[in-house]
Each structure stands twice: as C-alpha cells, then as structure tokens.
Amino acid sequence: MSLAPRAVLVHRRTEYEELLARHGTHGQAAFFLAARGRSADEVRERHERTRQALAAVSGAVPLTWRQTRVERADLDRFLFGPEDVVVVVGQDGLVANTAKYLAGQPVVGIDADPGRNPGVLVRHRPADARRLLPYAAGAAVAADELTMVAAATDDGQRLLALNEIYVGPPGHQTARYTLDDTEGGAEPEPQASSGVLAGTGTGATGWLRSLWQQRSSGLALPAPAEPRLAWFVREAWPSPTTGTSRVEGLVGPGQGLRLTVESDRLVAFGDGVESDTLDLTWGQTVRLTVADTRLRLVT
Structure with a gap:
C-alpha cells in the first residue's frame, strides 16, 4: 500500500517576524522603522497577507493527505520524501532556495504577496491551491523541467x-x-x-x-x-x-x-x-x- 501524498509547505519568516524577534514588541519595532522613515503598518500588513496565504494553502490540502511545514532556515535539515508535493508560499527566491534539496518532487509556487514579486517561479495564487494540489500529485501533471x-x-x-x-x-x-x-x-x-x-x-x-x-x-x-x-x-x-x-x-x-x-x-x-x-x-x-x-x- 502506497503512502498518501504529503504536502510540504515551505515558507520563510516575514520581515515583521524578524523585527519582533530583534526588538521584542510591536512598539519597539515601529520606533525602529519610524527612525528610518518607514511605516510599521505597511510591514505588518504584508506579514498578514503572507500568513493568510499560508493559512489558505494549508486549508486547501486534501483531507486524506498528510501535511507539514518547513521554514527556510530549516531546509538543510528537512528530509523530503518521494511522495511529497512541495508548495512554496512566498517569493521567487524561496523556490530557488528549496530546489537544491529536492529530487524530482513537483513544486507549486504560490505568490504570497502579488504585485511585489515578479512571479517567475511563484506563478499561482493561494486560491488556486485547492485544484492545483491534487493535479500536482497526479500522473498527468504538466511541469516545466528547469535546468x-x-x-x-x-x-x-x-x-x-x-x-x-x-x-x-x-x-x-x-x-x-x-x-x-x-x-x-x-x-x-x-x-x-x-x-x-x-x-x-x-x-x-x-x-x-x-x-x-x-x-x-x-x-x-x-x-x-x-x-x-x-x-x-x-x-x-x-x-x-x-x-x-x-x-x-x-x-x-x-x-x-x-x-x-x-x-x-x-x-x-x-x-x-x-x-x-x-x-x-x-x-x-x-x-x-x-x-x-x-x-x-x-x-
């Protein structure tokens, strides 16, 4: 009996999460950004869009599948399996960061913040995940074989x-x-x-x-x-x-x-x-x- 597919959701910490880790509170992070002419609200809004995209993709994983998440910093310690469908939620560069650890598993690139990314590698929207995941696990999946x-x-x-x-x-x-x-x-x-x-x-x-x-x-x-x-x-x-x-x-x-x-x-x-x-x-x-x-x- 073969294993059910596993959706591996690859993501990275947002700029807002990194600021909180460094400064401790939203207020301290906002003060740091304001001193450099930036708005904490804009950074937080992008963080929320990314979290919403990740939640939407997670909710679209078929109920019969397994799923897990891996942060970019942990990719070198994560063991991908042959039955995995890898879903990268983030920027084009995150697909490149993930590719070196794979061995032919299908990759679905989800643009977490449309309009800010070129979308060369993250070609799909979070709403597309529900139909894309079963398709990616199928034998007839169409994929670009990138050198x-x-x-x-x-x-x-x-x-x-x-x-x-x-x-x-x-x-x-x-x-x-x-x-x-x-x-x-x-x-x-x-x-x-x-x-x-x-x-x-x-x-x-x-x-x-x-x-x-x-x-x-x-x-x-x-x-x-x-x-x-x-x-x-x-x-x-x-x-x-x-x-x-x-x-x-x-x-x-x-x-x-x-x-x-x-x-x-x-x-x-x-x-x-x-x-x-x-x-x-x-x-x-x-x-x-x-x-x-x-x-x-x-x-």
Whole structure:
C-alpha cells in the first residue's frame, strides 16, 4: 500500500517576524522603522497577507493527505520524501532556495504577496491551491523541467543551485585559479579575478544577466529549460602571469568548466546563500556542470 501524498509547505519568516524577534514588541519595532522613515503598518500588513496565504494553502490540502511545514532556515535539515508535493508560499527566491534539496518532487509556487514579486517561479495564487494540489500529485501533471547547475569538487563535495553558482573569494580579496574549459579545446589559463559565475536560464534573469549586459556580451543566454549554462569571469586582471582571454562561455550537456584553486581559500555557493558553501583550498579543483537534477515546477 502506497503512502498518501504529503504536502510540504515551505515558507520563510516575514520581515515583521524578524523585527519582533530583534526588538521584542510591536512598539519597539515601529520606533525602529519610524527612525528610518518607514511605516510599521505597511510591514505588518504584508506579514498578514503572507500568513493568510499560508493559512489558505494549508486549508486547501486534501483531507486524506498528510501535511507539514518547513521554514527556510530549516531546509538543510528537512528530509523530503518521494511522495511529497512541495508548495512554496512566498517569493521567487524561496523556490530557488528549496530546489537544491529536492529530487524530482513537483513544486507549486504560490505568490504570497502579488504585485511585489515578479512571479517567475511563484506563478499561482493561494486560491488556486485547492485544484492545483491534487493535479500536482497526479500522473498527468504538466511541469516545466528547469535546468539546475552543479558544482563538484575533487574530494566529493557537491552543491546544486537553480539560478547560479559563484566561485570566488569569501571577502574582497583576489581569487587566483587556473580556468580550464577542456571541452572547448583551449589551453588552461591562470587567472586573477573577483570570481566566476556559472548560471542557468532561470538565473539569466538576475545576476547572470547583469554581467551579460555590463560587458555587452554576444553570448546567447540559455532558456530556463535548456540544458546549457552561461559563465562569466568577474573583473579578470591581466598580469605577466594571469590572462584575460577567456572570460565568458557556454557549457552544454556532458561539458564542464573546471577551476583549480591557487588561493589559500575560495568558496562556492549557490543562489546567493553564503551560509551553505563549499570551502576550497590550494590545489583543489571544482567542476561546474549542468546538473542531473531538474526542478519540476508545476504549470
């Protein structure tokens, strides 16, 4: 007998909840915000909209299902099951934060505050949850299979991201490494830079696009479901021992971009989450590739 589906509601603490945790009372939080020209009422109203959205989605879960909630800060300690339907209630970025912990489970993105979010990944409203959840658990569910990016080190560490992975210094120092795009046929190049960014078509609407626009790149950025990555070197520095001839490119299926570390410490993290990093030391290598895992975003 198979288990009934489990709805996993992913959410994050609102700004209002974080203010209360820091200042203790609504009055103290309001005083803090007023001193900075902001209104506590507006922050509290957004908090209430988010709580109402979460309650509406929770109430829409079929009675025969199991359900649980997980806060963003606890995602790295939560065990997702193969029968889960993952419902992200919040912002687009929360879907990206969740994707790295999944293994093909369907994801329903619910926009908790329409009008403030682009809605690229949280495509649905709370009122849609009642019909979407049974649909997401069915065999005929339609979902966008969004490409993800993977980083793998030579000692077995691994990291996944939906938007992009950054490899570079943890602070404002210079990253030194040798860049090797072996599948491209060019010779490895020692470089000194502010780091390397490799991202997907989903990430091509954010940080990746800003680099692409900044340098007026002629690369054709990938689409979200396309199994390709675009990569850029940030602020490469020319010197007698470091080059700048290879500062952007594309990675397709079966290909990879390899960096050999020549600094005391570099880090790799995905989707802007610096608390979940790979630590890289001198002589270590990290390879950036199209991930085997994809995000199944219910349409």
